[in-house]
Amino acid sequence: MSLYTSTRKKLENITATQAILQGISEEGGLFVPVSIPKIDFNLEEANSWDYKELAYRVIKLFFEDIEEKDLKYCIEHAYDEKFDNEEITPLVTTKTANFLELFHGPTIAFKDMALSILPYFMLTSKKYNKESKDIVILTATSGDTGKAALEGFANVEGTKIIVFFPEEGVSEVQKRQMVTQEGENTLVVGVKGNFDDCQTGVKEIFSDKAFEKEVADKEYKFSSANSINIGRLVPQVVYYFAAYTKLIREGKLKSGEPMNVVVPTGNFGNILAGYYAKNMGLPINKFICASNTNKVLFDFFEEGIYDRNRDFHLTISPSMDILISSNLERLLYHISGEDTKLVTDMMNNLKNEGKYAITESMKNELSDFYGGYADDETTKAYIKKVYEEDGYLMDTHTAVAYAVYDQYTKETEDTVPSVIISTASPYKFTNSVMTAIDSKHEKTDDFTLLEEMHKLIKGDMPQAMDQIAERPIKHQTVCEVSEMKDIVRGFLI
Numbered sequence: 001m002s003l004y005t006s007t008r009k010k011l012e013n014i015t016a017t018q019a020i021l022q023g024i025s026e027e028g029g030l031f032v033p034v035s036i037p038k039i040d041f042n043l044e045e046a047n048s049w050d051y052k053e054l055a056y057r058v059i060k061l062f063f064e065d066i067e068e069k070d071l072k073y074c075i076e077h078a079y080d081e082k083f084d085n086e087e088i089t090p091l092v093t094t095k096t097a098n099f100l101e102l103f104h105g106p107t108i109a110f111k112d113m114a115l116s117i118l119p120y121f122m123l124t125s126k127k128y129n130k131e132s133k134d135i136v137i138l139t140a141t142s143g144d145t146g147k148a149a150l151e152g153f154a155n156v157e158g159t160k161i162i163v164f165f166p167e168e169g170v171s172e173v174q175k176r177q178m179v180t181q182e183g184e185n186t187l188v189v190g191v192k193g194n195f196d197d198c199q200t201g202v203k204e205i206f207s208d209k210a211f212e213k214e215v216a217d218k219e220y221k222f223s224s225a226n227s228i229n230i231g232r233l234v235p236q237v238v239y240y241f242a243a244y245t246k247l248i249r250e251g252k253l254k255s256g257e258p259m260n261v262v263v264p265t266g267n268f269g270n271i272l273a274g275y276y277a278k279n280m281g282l283p284i285n286k287f288i289c290a291s292n293t294n295k296v297l298f299d300f301f302e303e304g305i306y307d308r309n310r311d312f313h314l315t316i317s318p319s320m321d322i323l324i325s326s327n328l329e330r331l332l333y334h335i336s337g338e339d340t341k342l343v344t345d346m347m348n349n350l351k352n353e354g355k356y357a358i359t360e361s362m363k364n365e366l367s368d369f370y371g372g373y374a375d376d377e378t379t380k381a382y383i384k385k386v387y388e389e390d391g392y393l394m395d396t397h398t399a400v401a402y403a404v405y406d407q408y409t410k411e412t413e414d415t416v417p418s419v420i421i422s423t424a425s426p427y428k429f430t431n432s433v434m435t436a437i438d439s440k441h442e443k444t445d446d447f448t449l450l451e452e453m454h455k456l457i458k459g460d461m462p463q464a465m466d467q468i469a470e471r472p473i474k475h476q477t478v479c480e481v482s483e484m485k486d487i488v489r490g491f492l493i
Protein backbone atom coordinates (compact mmCIF):
# COMPACT_ATOMS: atom_id res chain seq x y z
CA MET A 1 0.00 0.00 0.00
CA SER A 2 1.36 3.46 -0.86
CA LEU A 3 1.46 5.41 2.36
CA TYR A 4 2.34 8.96 3.22
CA THR A 5 4.50 10.65 5.79
CA SER A 6 5.44 14.26 6.49
CA THR A 7 8.56 16.20 5.50
CA ARG A 8 8.89 17.32 9.12
CA LYS A 9 7.93 14.27 11.16
CA LYS A 10 7.83 10.52 10.65
CA LEU A 11 4.19 9.49 10.42
CA GLU A 12 2.69 6.08 10.05
CA ASN A 13 -0.25 4.72 8.18
CA ILE A 14 -1.45 7.91 6.51
CA THR A 15 -3.24 6.83 3.37
CA ALA A 16 -3.31 8.84 0.18
CA THR A 17 -6.94 9.83 0.67
CA GLN A 18 -6.23 11.02 4.21
CA ALA A 19 -3.33 13.11 2.96
CA ILE A 20 -5.49 14.61 0.21
CA LEU A 21 -8.25 15.44 2.64
CA GLN A 22 -5.95 17.00 5.17
CA GLY A 23 -3.83 18.98 2.70
CA ILE A 24 -0.97 19.74 5.06
CA SER A 25 0.40 17.75 7.98
CA GLU A 26 -0.43 18.86 11.52
CA GLU A 27 3.04 20.08 12.42
CA GLY A 28 3.21 22.11 9.20
CA GLY A 29 5.10 19.65 7.01
CA LEU A 30 4.05 18.51 3.56
CA PHE A 31 2.87 15.02 2.80
CA VAL A 32 5.30 12.88 0.83
CA PRO A 33 5.10 9.24 -0.24
CA VAL A 34 6.95 6.92 2.14
CA SER A 35 8.62 5.65 -1.01
CA ILE A 36 8.27 6.96 -4.53
CA PRO A 37 6.74 4.08 -6.51
CA LYS A 38 8.49 2.56 -9.53
CA ILE A 39 6.55 2.21 -12.75
CA ASP A 40 5.16 -1.28 -13.35
CA PHE A 41 4.92 -0.85 -17.13
CA ASN A 42 7.54 -0.28 -19.78
CA LEU A 43 7.79 2.92 -21.75
CA GLU A 44 7.28 1.19 -25.09
CA GLU A 45 3.91 -0.09 -24.04
CA ALA A 46 2.93 3.34 -22.74
CA ASN A 47 3.35 4.71 -26.29
CA SER A 48 0.02 3.33 -27.34
CA TRP A 49 -1.95 4.70 -24.40
CA ASP A 50 -4.08 7.81 -24.49
CA TYR A 51 -3.81 10.42 -21.74
CA LYS A 52 -6.46 8.86 -19.54
CA GLU A 53 -4.89 5.42 -19.63
CA LEU A 54 -1.50 6.89 -18.85
CA ALA A 55 -3.01 8.90 -16.00
CA TYR A 56 -4.59 5.78 -14.58
CA ARG A 57 -1.39 3.74 -14.75
CA VAL A 58 0.70 6.46 -13.10
CA ILE A 59 -1.73 7.77 -10.47
CA LYS A 60 -2.76 4.35 -9.21
CA LEU A 61 0.80 3.71 -8.07
CA PHE A 62 0.59 6.70 -5.72
CA PHE A 63 -3.03 6.40 -4.64
CA GLU A 64 -3.38 2.70 -4.02
CA ASP A 65 -6.20 3.07 -1.54
CA ILE A 66 -8.49 4.44 -4.26
CA GLU A 67 -10.26 1.54 -5.93
CA GLU A 68 -9.89 1.05 -9.65
CA LYS A 69 -13.44 2.01 -10.55
CA ASP A 70 -13.31 5.15 -8.43
CA LEU A 71 -9.96 6.27 -9.80
CA LYS A 72 -11.17 5.68 -13.34
CA TYR A 73 -14.26 7.73 -12.58
CA CYS A 74 -12.11 10.65 -11.36
CA ILE A 75 -9.94 10.51 -14.48
CA GLU A 76 -12.86 10.17 -16.91
CA HIS A 77 -14.56 13.23 -15.49
CA ALA A 78 -11.44 15.36 -15.17
CA TYR A 79 -9.95 14.99 -18.62
CA ASP A 80 -13.09 15.28 -20.74
CA GLU A 81 -14.44 17.90 -23.16
CA LYS A 82 -13.40 20.63 -20.74
CA PHE A 83 -10.13 20.28 -22.62
CA ASP A 84 -10.19 21.66 -26.13
CA ASN A 85 -7.61 19.21 -27.42
CA GLU A 86 -8.18 15.46 -27.60
CA GLU A 87 -4.62 14.67 -26.65
CA ILE A 88 -5.08 16.81 -23.50
CA THR A 89 -1.37 17.78 -23.59
CA PRO A 90 -0.31 18.13 -27.23
CA LEU A 91 3.37 18.39 -28.09
CA VAL A 92 4.06 21.17 -30.57
CA THR A 93 7.34 21.01 -32.40
CA THR A 94 8.87 24.09 -34.00
CA LYS A 95 12.21 24.60 -35.73
CA THR A 96 14.00 25.17 -32.46
CA ALA A 97 12.06 23.49 -29.66
CA ASN A 98 9.41 21.06 -28.44
CA PHE A 99 6.59 22.59 -26.44
CA LEU A 100 4.37 20.45 -24.25
CA GLU A 101 1.21 22.56 -24.14
CA LEU A 102 -0.47 22.22 -20.77
CA PHE A 103 -2.99 24.98 -21.34
CA HIS A 104 -5.86 23.30 -23.13
CA GLY A 105 -8.08 23.09 -20.06
CA PRO A 106 -10.96 25.32 -18.94
CA THR A 107 -8.82 28.19 -17.59
CA ILE A 108 -6.04 27.95 -20.22
CA ALA A 109 -3.20 27.50 -17.72
CA PHE A 110 -1.43 24.35 -16.60
CA LYS A 111 -3.10 24.44 -13.20
CA ASP A 112 -6.08 22.78 -14.90
CA MET A 113 -4.04 19.59 -15.23
CA ALA A 114 -4.33 19.02 -11.50
CA LEU A 115 -7.29 21.14 -10.48
CA SER A 116 -9.74 19.52 -12.83
CA ILE A 117 -9.16 16.23 -10.99
CA LEU A 118 -8.59 17.42 -7.42
CA PRO A 119 -12.30 17.96 -6.62
CA TYR A 120 -12.97 14.34 -7.60
CA PHE A 121 -10.11 13.13 -5.41
CA MET A 122 -11.45 15.29 -2.61
CA LEU A 123 -14.96 13.82 -2.79
CA THR A 124 -13.56 10.30 -3.07
CA SER A 125 -11.33 10.94 -0.05
CA LYS A 126 -14.28 12.30 1.89
CA LYS A 127 -16.28 9.18 1.15
CA TYR A 128 -13.45 6.74 1.98
CA ASN A 129 -12.74 8.43 5.29
CA LYS A 130 -16.39 8.91 6.25
CA GLU A 131 -15.83 12.63 6.59
CA SER A 132 -19.22 14.26 7.02
CA LYS A 133 -18.08 17.87 7.30
CA ASP A 134 -18.11 20.16 4.28
CA ILE A 135 -14.66 20.69 2.84
CA VAL A 136 -13.58 24.32 2.65
CA ILE A 137 -10.83 24.87 0.12
CA LEU A 138 -8.64 27.81 1.08
CA THR A 139 -6.35 28.96 -1.66
CA ALA A 140 -3.76 31.63 -2.19
CA THR A 141 -3.11 32.31 -5.83
CA SER A 142 -0.58 34.14 -7.92
CA GLY A 143 -3.24 34.20 -10.62
CA ASP A 144 -3.77 30.84 -12.25
CA THR A 145 -4.41 28.43 -9.37
CA GLY A 146 -7.32 30.55 -8.16
CA LYS A 147 -9.34 30.40 -11.33
CA ALA A 148 -8.54 26.76 -12.00
CA ALA A 149 -9.57 25.82 -8.45
CA LEU A 150 -12.77 27.88 -8.70
CA GLU A 151 -13.62 26.23 -11.98
CA GLY A 152 -13.01 22.80 -10.44
CA PHE A 153 -14.90 23.30 -7.19
CA ALA A 154 -17.75 25.66 -8.18
CA ASN A 155 -21.08 24.04 -7.33
CA VAL A 156 -19.44 20.81 -6.14
CA GLU A 157 -21.70 19.60 -3.37
CA GLY A 158 -20.14 19.30 0.08
CA THR A 159 -17.43 21.84 -0.69
CA LYS A 160 -16.83 25.57 -0.50
CA ILE A 161 -13.92 27.45 -1.96
CA ILE A 162 -12.29 30.71 -0.91
CA VAL A 163 -9.59 32.26 -3.09
CA PHE A 164 -7.21 35.03 -2.04
CA PHE A 165 -5.26 36.82 -4.74
CA PRO A 166 -2.83 39.77 -4.63
CA GLU A 167 -5.01 42.71 -5.67
CA GLU A 168 -2.21 44.36 -7.65
CA GLY A 169 -0.29 41.26 -8.64
CA VAL A 170 -2.27 39.48 -11.36
CA SER A 171 -3.02 40.26 -15.01
CA GLU A 172 -6.27 41.96 -16.02
CA VAL A 173 -7.49 38.79 -17.66
CA GLN A 174 -6.59 36.66 -14.63
CA LYS A 175 -8.42 39.04 -12.30
CA ARG A 176 -11.49 39.24 -14.52
CA GLN A 177 -11.62 35.46 -14.78
CA MET A 178 -11.71 35.18 -11.01
CA VAL A 179 -14.05 38.00 -10.00
CA THR A 180 -16.67 36.88 -12.50
CA GLN A 181 -16.76 33.37 -11.01
CA GLU A 182 -20.24 31.95 -10.58
CA GLY A 183 -21.32 29.43 -7.93
CA GLU A 184 -22.92 29.92 -4.52
CA ASN A 185 -20.08 28.07 -2.80
CA THR A 186 -17.35 30.41 -4.11
CA LEU A 187 -15.70 33.48 -2.62
CA VAL A 188 -12.95 35.51 -4.27
CA VAL A 189 -11.02 38.13 -2.31
CA GLY A 190 -8.33 40.61 -3.36
CA VAL A 191 -5.59 41.08 -0.76
CA LYS A 192 -3.53 44.25 -0.29
CA GLY A 193 -0.21 42.44 -0.46
CA ASN A 194 1.78 40.16 -2.73
CA PHE A 195 1.42 36.44 -3.35
CA ASP A 196 3.71 35.46 -0.50
CA ASP A 197 1.55 37.52 1.88
CA CYS A 198 -1.53 35.65 0.63
CA GLN A 199 0.18 32.29 0.96
CA THR A 200 1.48 33.05 4.45
CA GLY A 201 -1.97 34.27 5.50
CA VAL A 202 -3.56 31.05 4.30
CA LYS A 203 -0.92 28.91 6.02
CA GLU A 204 -1.58 30.78 9.26
CA ILE A 205 -5.28 30.06 9.05
CA PHE A 206 -4.47 26.39 8.46
CA SER A 207 -2.32 26.18 11.55
CA ASP A 208 -4.73 28.09 13.83
CA LYS A 209 -6.08 25.35 16.11
CA ALA A 210 -8.70 27.50 17.81
CA PHE A 211 -10.10 28.57 14.48
CA GLU A 212 -10.09 24.99 13.23
CA LYS A 213 -12.22 24.03 16.21
CA GLU A 214 -14.53 27.00 15.69
CA VAL A 215 -15.28 26.02 12.09
CA ALA A 216 -15.44 22.30 12.96
CA ASP A 217 -18.31 23.13 15.32
CA LYS A 218 -20.11 24.46 12.27
CA GLU A 219 -19.36 21.24 10.36
CA TYR A 220 -16.54 22.60 8.20
CA LYS A 221 -13.06 21.28 7.57
CA PHE A 222 -10.30 23.18 5.79
CA SER A 223 -8.28 21.74 2.99
CA SER A 224 -5.94 23.10 0.37
CA ALA A 225 -5.95 23.27 -3.39
CA ASN A 226 -2.45 24.73 -3.50
CA SER A 227 0.34 22.57 -4.81
CA ILE A 228 1.22 21.66 -1.25
CA ASN A 229 -1.66 19.16 -1.57
CA ILE A 230 -0.35 15.80 -2.75
CA GLY A 231 -3.59 15.43 -4.71
CA ARG A 232 -2.32 18.18 -6.96
CA LEU A 233 1.21 17.04 -7.31
CA VAL A 234 0.55 13.48 -8.41
CA PRO A 235 -1.63 14.26 -11.47
CA GLN A 236 1.22 16.48 -12.68
CA VAL A 237 3.60 13.52 -12.81
CA VAL A 238 1.53 12.07 -15.66
CA TYR A 239 2.36 14.62 -18.34
CA TYR A 240 6.09 14.06 -18.03
CA PHE A 241 5.43 10.53 -19.19
CA ALA A 242 3.15 11.91 -21.89
CA ALA A 243 5.95 14.21 -23.08
CA TYR A 244 8.34 11.31 -23.32
CA THR A 245 6.04 9.05 -25.28
CA LYS A 246 5.27 11.92 -27.65
CA LEU A 247 8.96 12.51 -28.33
CA ILE A 248 9.28 8.82 -29.15
CA ARG A 249 6.32 8.97 -31.51
CA GLU A 250 7.82 12.02 -33.19
CA GLY A 251 10.98 9.99 -33.77
CA LYS A 252 13.06 12.34 -31.64
CA LEU A 253 13.93 9.71 -29.07
CA LYS A 254 14.32 5.97 -28.83
CA SER A 255 12.82 4.27 -25.84
CA GLY A 256 15.23 4.44 -22.92
CA GLU A 257 17.12 7.49 -24.16
CA PRO A 258 17.10 10.56 -21.92
CA MET A 259 15.23 13.83 -22.36
CA ASN A 260 15.61 17.21 -20.67
CA VAL A 261 12.73 19.22 -19.34
CA VAL A 262 12.60 23.00 -19.05
CA VAL A 263 10.12 24.22 -16.46
CA PRO A 264 9.03 27.79 -15.76
CA THR A 265 8.98 27.66 -12.00
CA GLY A 266 7.33 29.45 -9.10
CA ASN A 267 6.16 27.29 -6.24
CA PHE A 268 8.29 24.35 -7.46
CA GLY A 269 5.28 22.05 -7.89
CA ASN A 270 5.51 21.45 -11.60
CA ILE A 271 9.22 20.66 -11.68
CA LEU A 272 8.97 18.52 -8.55
CA ALA A 273 6.40 16.36 -10.33
CA GLY A 274 9.06 15.83 -13.00
CA TYR A 275 11.52 14.80 -10.31
CA TYR A 276 9.00 12.23 -9.09
CA ALA A 277 8.59 10.96 -12.66
CA LYS A 278 12.34 10.46 -12.89
CA ASN A 279 12.42 8.61 -9.61
CA MET A 280 9.66 6.34 -10.89
CA GLY A 281 11.85 5.37 -13.83
CA LEU A 282 11.37 8.00 -16.54
CA PRO A 283 14.76 8.81 -18.12
CA ILE A 284 14.98 12.55 -17.49
CA ASN A 285 18.50 13.91 -17.81
CA LYS A 286 18.33 17.56 -16.69
CA PHE A 287 15.69 19.61 -14.94
CA ILE A 288 16.16 23.11 -16.24
CA CYS A 289 14.53 25.35 -13.68
CA ALA A 290 13.58 28.73 -15.14
CA SER A 291 12.83 31.76 -12.98
CA ASN A 292 11.95 35.36 -13.71
CA THR A 293 13.57 38.31 -11.89
CA ASN A 294 12.44 36.77 -8.60
CA LYS A 295 15.39 34.42 -9.00
CA VAL A 296 15.55 32.95 -5.52
CA LEU A 297 15.74 29.43 -7.00
CA PHE A 298 18.53 30.33 -9.40
CA ASP A 299 20.59 31.56 -6.44
CA PHE A 300 19.67 28.45 -4.50
CA PHE A 301 21.01 26.14 -7.20
CA GLU A 302 24.15 28.28 -7.53
CA GLU A 303 24.99 28.65 -3.87
CA GLY A 304 23.02 26.12 -1.87
CA ILE A 305 21.48 28.96 0.09
CA TYR A 306 17.81 29.80 -0.02
CA ASP A 307 17.34 33.46 0.83
CA ARG A 308 14.04 35.25 0.53
CA ASN A 309 15.39 38.48 2.01
CA ARG A 310 15.28 40.51 -1.16
CA ASP A 311 13.02 42.83 -3.08
CA PHE A 312 9.92 41.30 -4.54
CA HIS A 313 9.44 42.12 -8.23
CA LEU A 314 6.16 42.30 -10.11
CA THR A 315 6.94 40.89 -13.54
CA ILE A 316 5.12 40.07 -16.76
CA SER A 317 5.11 36.41 -15.65
CA PRO A 318 3.06 36.95 -12.47
CA SER A 319 2.38 33.27 -11.78
CA MET A 320 6.08 32.94 -11.02
CA ASP A 321 6.33 36.03 -8.80
CA ILE A 322 7.14 34.02 -5.71
CA LEU A 323 9.89 34.18 -3.12
CA ILE A 324 8.84 31.16 -1.08
CA SER A 325 8.71 28.06 -3.24
CA SER A 326 6.73 25.78 -0.95
CA ASN A 327 7.33 22.53 -2.78
CA LEU A 328 11.08 22.84 -2.49
CA GLU A 329 10.54 21.47 1.00
CA ARG A 330 9.67 18.11 -0.54
CA LEU A 331 12.87 18.10 -2.56
CA LEU A 332 14.86 18.92 0.60
CA TYR A 333 13.25 15.96 2.30
CA HIS A 334 14.27 13.59 -0.49
CA ILE A 335 17.82 14.89 -0.99
CA SER A 336 18.56 14.96 2.73
CA GLY A 337 17.92 11.24 3.01
CA GLU A 338 14.50 11.92 4.55
CA ASP A 339 15.96 13.82 7.47
CA THR A 340 12.84 15.34 9.00
CA LYS A 341 14.78 17.06 11.77
CA LEU A 342 17.02 18.84 9.29
CA VAL A 343 14.08 19.88 7.11
CA THR A 344 12.26 21.21 10.17
CA ASP A 345 15.31 23.27 11.16
CA MET A 346 15.62 24.67 7.67
CA MET A 347 11.96 25.58 7.50
CA ASN A 348 12.20 27.24 10.91
CA ASN A 349 15.17 29.24 9.68
CA LEU A 350 13.19 30.24 6.63
CA LYS A 351 10.35 31.38 8.82
CA ASN A 352 12.45 33.22 11.38
CA GLU A 353 15.35 34.57 9.35
CA GLY A 354 14.08 34.24 5.81
CA LYS A 355 16.89 31.92 4.79
CA TYR A 356 18.63 28.57 5.20
CA ALA A 357 21.64 26.76 3.81
CA ILE A 358 21.70 23.15 2.68
CA THR A 359 24.51 20.70 3.48
CA GLU A 360 27.28 19.72 1.06
CA SER A 361 25.85 16.24 0.62
CA MET A 362 22.44 17.71 -0.23
CA LYS A 363 24.09 19.99 -2.74
CA ASN A 364 25.67 16.97 -4.40
CA GLU A 365 22.21 15.53 -4.91
CA LEU A 366 21.21 18.51 -7.03
CA SER A 367 23.40 17.76 -10.04
CA ASP A 368 20.35 17.00 -12.19
CA PHE A 369 19.12 20.56 -11.75
CA TYR A 370 20.21 23.59 -13.73
CA GLY A 371 18.93 27.00 -12.64
CA GLY A 372 18.54 29.99 -14.92
CA TYR A 373 16.51 33.17 -15.11
CA ALA A 374 15.27 35.79 -17.53
CA ASP A 375 14.16 39.35 -16.85
CA ASP A 376 11.16 40.99 -18.52
CA GLU A 377 13.14 42.51 -21.38
CA THR A 378 14.76 39.20 -22.27
CA THR A 379 11.43 37.43 -21.99
CA LYS A 380 9.79 39.87 -24.39
CA ALA A 381 12.68 39.63 -26.83
CA TYR A 382 12.23 35.85 -26.98
CA ILE A 383 8.48 36.13 -27.49
CA LYS A 384 9.16 38.32 -30.52
CA LYS A 385 12.01 36.22 -31.86
CA VAL A 386 10.19 32.89 -31.59
CA TYR A 387 7.05 34.38 -33.09
CA GLU A 388 8.90 35.92 -36.04
CA GLU A 389 11.33 33.09 -36.69
CA ASP A 390 9.32 30.00 -35.74
CA GLY A 391 5.76 31.28 -36.09
CA TYR A 392 4.94 30.19 -32.54
CA LEU A 393 3.38 32.55 -30.01
CA MET A 394 4.50 31.86 -26.44
CA ASP A 395 2.97 33.24 -23.28
CA THR A 396 5.28 35.12 -20.90
CA HIS A 397 5.91 32.15 -18.57
CA THR A 398 6.74 29.78 -21.39
CA ALA A 399 9.02 32.48 -22.80
CA VAL A 400 10.98 32.62 -19.54
CA ALA A 401 11.54 28.89 -19.95
CA TYR A 402 12.54 29.29 -23.58
CA ALA A 403 15.07 32.00 -22.69
CA VAL A 404 16.69 29.78 -20.07
CA TYR A 405 16.64 26.80 -22.43
CA ASP A 406 18.52 28.85 -25.03
CA GLN A 407 21.02 29.97 -22.42
CA TYR A 408 21.47 26.37 -21.25
CA THR A 409 22.10 24.89 -24.70
CA LYS A 410 24.56 27.67 -25.59
CA GLU A 411 26.41 27.22 -22.34
CA THR A 412 26.55 23.43 -22.23
CA GLU A 413 26.14 22.39 -25.88
CA ASP A 414 23.97 19.59 -24.55
CA THR A 415 22.13 17.90 -27.43
CA VAL A 416 19.72 15.77 -25.44
CA PRO A 417 16.19 16.44 -26.78
CA SER A 418 14.43 18.93 -24.53
CA VAL A 419 10.80 19.63 -23.82
CA ILE A 420 9.71 23.09 -22.81
CA ILE A 421 6.81 22.87 -20.43
CA SER A 422 4.38 25.41 -21.79
CA THR A 423 2.27 26.55 -18.87
CA ALA A 424 -0.19 29.12 -20.18
CA SER A 425 -1.93 30.23 -23.32
CA PRO A 426 -0.75 33.59 -24.66
CA TYR A 427 -4.40 34.71 -24.47
CA LYS A 428 -4.06 34.89 -20.73
CA PHE A 429 -1.34 37.55 -20.85
CA THR A 430 -2.50 39.41 -23.91
CA ASN A 431 -1.02 42.83 -23.26
CA SER A 432 2.47 41.64 -22.35
CA VAL A 433 2.61 39.24 -25.29
CA MET A 434 1.27 41.68 -27.87
CA THR A 435 3.50 44.50 -26.60
CA ALA A 436 6.50 42.19 -26.90
CA ILE A 437 5.73 41.78 -30.58
CA ASP A 438 4.95 45.43 -31.22
CA SER A 439 5.29 48.24 -28.68
CA LYS A 440 2.36 50.10 -30.27
CA HIS A 441 0.04 47.88 -28.19
CA GLU A 442 1.43 49.16 -24.93
CA LYS A 443 -1.54 51.35 -24.02
CA THR A 444 -4.26 49.00 -25.22
CA ASP A 445 -6.05 46.90 -22.61
CA ASP A 446 -5.99 43.11 -22.45
CA PHE A 447 -9.57 42.72 -23.61
CA THR A 448 -9.25 44.80 -26.76
CA LEU A 449 -6.09 42.94 -27.64
CA LEU A 450 -7.75 39.53 -27.54
CA GLU A 451 -9.05 40.05 -31.06
CA GLU A 452 -5.70 41.36 -32.28
CA MET A 453 -4.02 38.30 -30.90
CA HIS A 454 -6.58 36.01 -32.46
CA LYS A 455 -5.43 37.21 -35.86
CA LEU A 456 -1.95 35.88 -35.10
CA ILE A 457 -2.99 32.45 -33.88
CA LYS A 458 -4.65 29.71 -35.86
CA GLY A 459 -7.79 28.10 -34.50
CA ASP A 460 -10.67 29.25 -32.35
CA MET A 461 -10.38 31.65 -29.46
CA PRO A 462 -10.46 29.54 -26.28
CA GLN A 463 -13.84 29.26 -24.60
CA ALA A 464 -12.34 30.78 -21.44
CA MET A 465 -11.86 34.10 -23.22
CA ASP A 466 -15.24 34.23 -24.89
CA GLN A 467 -17.08 37.42 -23.85
CA ILE A 468 -14.82 37.77 -20.85
CA ALA A 469 -15.12 41.57 -20.87
CA GLU A 470 -18.92 41.43 -20.66
CA ARG A 471 -19.37 38.96 -17.82
CA PRO A 472 -20.89 40.40 -14.62
CA ILE A 473 -18.57 40.98 -11.64
CA LYS A 474 -19.62 38.76 -8.75
CA HIS A 475 -16.85 39.38 -6.22
CA GLN A 476 -15.68 42.79 -5.00
CA THR A 477 -14.14 42.18 -1.57
CA VAL A 478 -10.66 43.58 -0.96
CA CYS A 479 -8.94 43.14 2.41
CA GLU A 480 -5.72 43.60 4.37
CA VAL A 481 -3.61 40.51 5.10
CA SER A 482 -4.60 40.82 8.77
CA GLU A 483 -8.29 40.58 7.85
CA MET A 484 -8.13 37.30 5.94
CA LYS A 485 -9.29 35.17 8.85
CA ASP A 486 -12.30 37.38 9.51
CA ILE A 487 -13.27 37.15 5.87
CA VAL A 488 -13.20 33.36 6.10
CA ARG A 489 -15.24 33.45 9.30
CA GLY A 490 -17.75 35.82 7.74
CA PHE A 491 -18.29 33.55 4.74
CA LEU A 492 -18.68 30.35 6.76
CA ILE A 493 -20.26 31.33 10.03
Ligand SMILES: *Cc1c(COP(=O)(O)O)cnc(C)c1O
Nearest residue numbers: 144266267268269270319423424
Ligand atom coordinates in the same frame (compact mmCIF):
# COMPACT_ATOMS: atom_id res chain seq x y z
C1 LIG B 1 1.67 28.28 -11.51
C2 LIG B 1 2.35 28.62 -12.78
C3 LIG B 1 3.73 28.45 -12.93
C4 LIG B 1 4.61 27.96 -11.81
O1 LIG B 1 4.38 26.62 -11.48
P1 LIG B 1 4.86 26.05 -10.07
O2 LIG B 1 4.32 24.68 -10.00
O3 LIG B 1 4.29 26.96 -9.04
O4 LIG B 1 6.34 26.09 -10.09
C5 LIG B 1 4.28 28.75 -14.15
N1 LIG B 1 3.53 29.22 -15.17
C6 LIG B 1 2.21 29.40 -15.05
C7 LIG B 1 1.44 29.94 -16.20
C8 LIG B 1 1.57 29.10 -13.86
O5 LIG B 1 0.25 29.27 -13.75
